[in-house]
Amino acid sequence: MTFRQARWDEPLLWDRESSDDDPDPVGVIPGLPASLRRKSPLEWPELSELEVIRHFTRLSQMNFGIDTSAYPLGSCTMKYNPKVQEMLARRRGAAEVHPYQPEETLQGELELFWRLERALARITGLPEVSLQAAAGAHGEFAALLMIRAYFRDQGELDRRTEVILPDTAHGTNPASAAMAGFQTREIRSKDGCVDPAELRAAASDRTAAFMLTNPNTAGLFEPDISEIDEILHDVGGMLYYDGANLNAILGVTSPGRMGFDVAHLNLHKTFSTPHGGGGPGAGALAAGEKLAPYLPVPRVVKRGRKFALDYDRPKSIGKIKTAFGNFGLDVRAYAYILAHGEEGLRHIAHRSVLNSNYLGKRLGTLLPRPFRPLVKHEFVLSGAPLRERGVRTLDLAKRLLDEGVHAPTIYFPALVEESLMIEFPETESRHELDRFVEAFTRAVNDTPENLRTAPHSLSVSRVDEVRAARELILSRKDLGAAAKLEAARPDAAAS
Numbered sequence: 001m002t003f004r005q006a007r008w009d010e011p012l013l014w015d016r017e018s019s020d021d022d023p024d025p026v027g028v029i030p031g032l033p034a035s036l037r038r039k040s041p042l043e044w045p046e047l048s049e050l051e052v053i054r055h056f057t058r059l060s061q062m063n064f065g066i067d068t069s070a071y072p073l074g075s076c077t078m079k080y081n082p083k084v085q086e087m088l089a090r091r092r093g094a095a096e097v098h099p100y101q102p103e104e105t106l107q108g109e110l111e112l113f114w115r116l117e118r119a120l121a122r123i124t125g126l127p128e129v130s131l132q133a134a135a136g137a138h139g140e141f142a143a144l145l146m147i148r149a150y151f152r153d154q155g156e157l158d159r160r161t162e163v164i165l166p167d168t169a170h171g172t173n174p175a176s177a178a179m180a181g182f183q184t185r186e187i188r189s190k191d192g193c194v195d196p197a198e199l200r201a202a203a204s205d206r207t208a209a210f211m212l213t214n215p216n217t218a219g220l221f222e223p224d225i226s227e228i229d230e231i232l233h234d235v236g237g238m239l240y241y242d243g244a245n246l247n248a249i250l251g252v253t254s255p256g257r258m259g260f261d262v263a264h265l266n267l268h269k270t271f272s273t274p275h276g277g278g279g280p281g282a283g284a285l286a287a288g289e290k291l292a293p294y295l296p297v298p299r300v301v302k303r304g305r306k307f308a309l310d311y312d313r314p315k316s317i318g319k320i321k322t323a324f325g326n327f328g329l330d331v332r333a334y335a336y337i338l339a340h341g342e343e344g345l346r347h348i349a350h351r352s353v354l355n356s357n358y359l360g361k362r363l364g365t366l367l368p369r370p371f372r373p374l375v376k377h378e379f380v381l382s383g384a385p386l387r388e389r390g391v392r393t394l395d396l397a398k399r400l401l402d403e404g405v406h407a408p409t410i411y412f413p414a415l416v417e418e419s420l421m422i423e424f425p426e427t428e429s430r431h432e433l434d435r436f437v438e439a440f441t442r443a444v445n446d447t448p449e450n451l452r453t454a455p456h457s458l459s460v461s462r463v464d465e466v467r468a469a470r471e472l473i474l475s476r477k478d479l480g481a482a483a484k485l486e487a488a489r490p491d492a493a494a495s
C-alpha cells in the first residue's frame with residue numbers, strides 16, 4: 001500500500017470537497033472505494049502550537065499530583081515515586097521488550113522477575129512468589145481461587161464455603177471472596193481490632209479462610225495475632241494476609257512470621273510505583289508451602305544459569321493475566337528495593353510509623369481519635385463533633401482542598417462515625433506534617449458556611465457525585481448525550 005506523494009502546489013485534501021467521480025483524490029489511497037471516502041472536509045482544529053501548549057499545560061495544572069503536594073490518603077500509601085525508577089522503566093530493555101519474544105532473548109527480564117520474587121519472599125517470610133496479578137484485588141481473587149483449589153484437592157470444598165472478615169476489612173476483601181464463590185461472614189471488632197471471642201464463635205469446619213490486614217485499616221497492629229493464627233488453623237482454615245500496605249512492618253516483621261498462609265502485596269503502594277486513576281498496578285502473591293503449588297502460571301524458574309517460564313504446574317490455578325504481569329511496575333519495585341536495601345526498608349517502616357504517630361497526636365487535639373493512640377502507618381479521626389455545627393466530614397475534606405492538600409480517605413473504616421483516615425508516608429518531611437496541621441486547624445475552625453460550600457479555589461467546586469456515577473461520560477458520544485440531557489433540564493434556561 002503506497003501513498004501518492006502530494007506536490008507542493010496541489011490543494012490539500014482538507015481544502016477541497018472530494019467527489020465520488022474523482023478517481024484518485026490527493027492523499028487518498030489509490031483504489032479506495034468511493035463509499036469509504038470522506039464526504040466532507042476534515043474539521044481540523046485551527047490552533048497554533050502555542051495555544052495547544054497553553055491549553056494542555058493549564059489542564060495539567062488543574063490536576064493534583066504527588067509532585068506538587070502531599071496525599072494523606074489512608075490505606076492508599078501515596079508516596080513519592082523516585083524519578084530514577086521512571087528512568088529505568090523507560091529504558092529500551094524494559095519498555096520495548098515484547099512478552100512473546102523467545103525466552104533466550106528475555107534472560108535479563110526473567111532474571112529481574114526472579115530476583116524480585118526472591119526479595120519479596122524474604123520480605124513476606126513466605127517462600128514462593130508470583131508477580132502475575134495486576135492489582136491488589138486481582139491478587140486477592142487469585143489467592144481465593146488457590147484456596148478453593150487446595151480444598152478441592154483435600155475433598156473439603158463442599159463443606160468449606162465461608163470466608164470470615166473483620167468489619168475493618170478493605171471493601172475489596174468481601175468482594176473478592178464473593179467473586180471466588182464463597183459466602184462472607186463479617187465479625188465485629190473490639191476497640192478497632194479483631195475480638196478473638198468473636199472469631200472463635202465464627203470459625204468452624206465450614207471456614208475456608210480468614211482475611212486480615214495487619215496493621216489493620218484503623219492503623220492498629222492486631223495484638224492477638226498469635227491467637228488468631230491458632231483459632232484459624234485449629235479449624236483447618238487458611239489465613240489470608242491483605243498486604244496492600246506493608247509500610248509499617250517492612251523489615252520489622254512479616255506475614256510469614258505472623259502465621260499467614262498466603263499474602264498479596266501492592267507493589268503500587270508500598271514499593272513506590274505510580275498508582276491511582278485505575279492503574280496499572282501489581283499485586284504480588286506470596287504463598288506458604290501448602291498453597292505454593294497453586295500459584296498462577298507461568299512461574300519463573302532458574303535452570304543452571306538460565307531463566308525460564310515454567311507452565312508445567314499441574315496444581316496451578318492457571319493463567320490469570322495476559323503476558324506475565326505489569327513488567328514496568330516490577331522494574332520500578334525492584335529498583336526501589338535495591339536502592340533501599342534491608343536497612344533502608346526497615347527505616348521506611350520506622351519513619352512511616354513515626355510520621356503517623358506525630359500527626360495523630362497533633363490532630364488528636366482537634367478531633368477525637370476513636371481507638372488507642374499508639375498507631376502504625378495510619379490513624380483514624382472522627383468528624384462526628386462537627387455535626388453540632390451542621391458540618392460533616394465530607395465538608396472538611398472539601399475545605400482541605402482549598403489549602404492545597406489532597407483530602408484524606410473519608411467514611412472508611414465504616415465502624416467509625418464520620419471517619420477520616422490519614423496516612424502521611426515516610427517520604428513526607430516534618431515541615432509538610434506541620435503545614436498539614438496548620439491547614440487542618442484552619443479548616444476545622446472555619447465557618448460552617450465556608451465549610452459547606454468548599455472548595456472555593458479550584459476549577460471545579462462540588463460535583464454531584466451521584467449524577468457523576470449515573471451519567472458517566474467516557475466518550476465523545478456520551479458527551480453529546482450529556483449536553484442534550486443538560487439542555488433538557490427544567491432549570492437549564494435559567495442558568
Ligand SMILES: *Cc1c(COP(=O)(O)O)cnc(C)c1O
Pocket residue numbers: 075076135136137138170172173213217242244245266281283
Ligand atoms: C488498596 C487496597 C486494596 C486493593 O488494592 P487495588 O490494587 O486497589 O485492587 C486492598 N486492601 C487494602 C487494605 C488496600 O489498601
